[in-house]
Amino acid sequence: MEEYQQTQIFDFNNLNEAADILKAGGLVAFPTETVYGLGAIANNEAAVKRVFKVKGRPSDNPLIVHIANQKQVDQYVASINETAQQLMDLFWPGPLTIIFPAKEGVFASSISAGRPTVSLRMPNQLETLLLIEMVGFPLVGPSANISGKPSPTKLEHVLHDFNGKIDGAVKAQTPQTLIGVESTVVIAEADRIVILRPGAITQDMLSQVGKPVVELSAQEQLENEGVQSPGVKYVHYSPKQPVYLVDASNAIRDWQVFIRSSKVKIGLLADEEWLAVLQDEPMITQVYSLGKRDDIAKHTQELYAGLRYLEDTDCEIILVQGLAEQPSAHAYINRSNKAANYII
Template identity: 60%
Template sequence: MTDLNVEDLNKAVNTQVFDYSTLKDAAALLKQGKLVAFPTETVYGLGAIANNETAVRGVFQAKGRPEDNPLIVHVSDISQVHDTVANVSPLAQRLMETFWPGPLTIIFPLKEGVFAPNVTPGKKSVAVRMPRQMETLLLIEMVGFPLVGPSANLSGKPSPTAVEHVLNDFSGTISGVIKAQSPISEIGVESTVVLADDEQIVILRPGAITQNMLGKIAPVVEMTASQQLANKDVQSPGVKYLHYSPEQPVYLIPIEYTISDWLKEMDKQERKIGVLADEKMLKALEANKSFYSSYSLGSEGDVASATRQLYAGLRYLEQSSCEIIFAQALLDDDAGHAYMNRLTKASNFVL
């Protein structure tokens, strides 16, 4: 196997764009230790073969990701889990059979010597999921070994949900990216991460597989980021670091704010304002005040659309050269929890 040299990341490369018809070429690059981004139903992942320490190091370097931040491993079949982890609990097996392929990551006990050591730095566990994106399942199968796949963005920035987002961050840096047939990721935020060792499910990161869905399988609790930081052996990838933020400050506008409240806050600003909100709110604001740029989250009350458009909207507004972003909150219930989790982390100010 030809490893990616560390110094290769300082050299300009031709970033190829692959599609379903050229997956074999992308798989060949991954087997050589190169980096190739791939689509999933959640966000695009930055892929490297998970048993190549140098290639995995390249993922950390390309993203600017701290090397103590563990990576999620992506498999193409449940049988790969049994082959590569130390133990699969009966509860974890039920979760895989119920929600895979899909946006659920499960923490398993680590089997020593299977994955490159920098996949799970200092951990006794490994995070694994099986995405439902057909191109990526076939890609992993072609490679013949699981892939690491953290979000394919520069660390700390909004995650990518379109091939253009990946190219904006990594064109000339990574060997390739696979373009999905759909223009934007189906879900739009990262997977739910859970621990399922006993007869209780512990949510470490919320996502599209919600607490209510998981509760049909077993009792569920959610562990906060601060609780995870206090337990170094139980942490979701990324919990230690800031995420999802554009360059501009983001103001989270509470769900109870009326149009009048929005306008009062906007009147306080002398900076160019970008607005991220649903269609009804944007039309009401535009009828009363002009602002620099806007991005629609979709129809009022469409939580799935708002979640799908969140990162795309933050990226669009960041590139619009507005100077401050006003972002609309949703109800932080079972359906809106993943959206609010990501937007709260992206926000500098909560009004």
């Protein structure tokens, strides 16, 4: 792997070497089922601050801490209520982050951006669970990308942003992460579950807990209350070109009117059906498929990969297909809206 020689690549067979780097305060990117994370041992203040610096991440944007064993959670948090325990039992390991009251003196202070809380999740990814076990302490793991850019779903995305800037990266056994967008983030209270960031664990799925009411926080409320969770305040997921998000209510003729009136090269990110109709339009110079028409999981998995692919082409704007409102599409809708400069 000569092209990656500046940042060392690890796999299942030499994870112990990656663990040694992390224990020494280095930075190693790791795969999860959602996106790749930029790892540092969570009790090393200097290492954690290096994560913020390398990413260009605002210091008031808290980090998620990744753990390998649910049974150890009481070592890291001040208390666990019944709702949080039920969520862990139902969805861990998996793409759910839970915000807990923090136990003092456990983690680097910069992780929680001055708040008395800590965000924990247990990823469903073999290499990463083993890596955390080998390190012997949880890892921070914000998305392994330059802040504001589309998150990485492939090793090549991580290296595009950080080759030569971080110590290492762990290669997964699969070429692309399964889910493709970041975890759902919640606050778990006795009588309600508040979704701060939507993800693969949907509002309907969280309702399985039973008694608590499940609420989805509005973006305006999140911004007014300060940064409780990653992904709720700052510009996110944006390529260098302007992104135009096409509302799901638009018919094919509306797409064609916009495309035919354009005087710049267009990159098209859409499902197979729309691509078949539109890809031969003269101003469409690049395309990327989101998959079959109604496969929302595939759309979500391919969103960041598509934005990154089109960013590296000659297109001057990117046209992205929107999805109709439904619980299973909340993560896609959230991320595509944040990536968009314009909605048409």
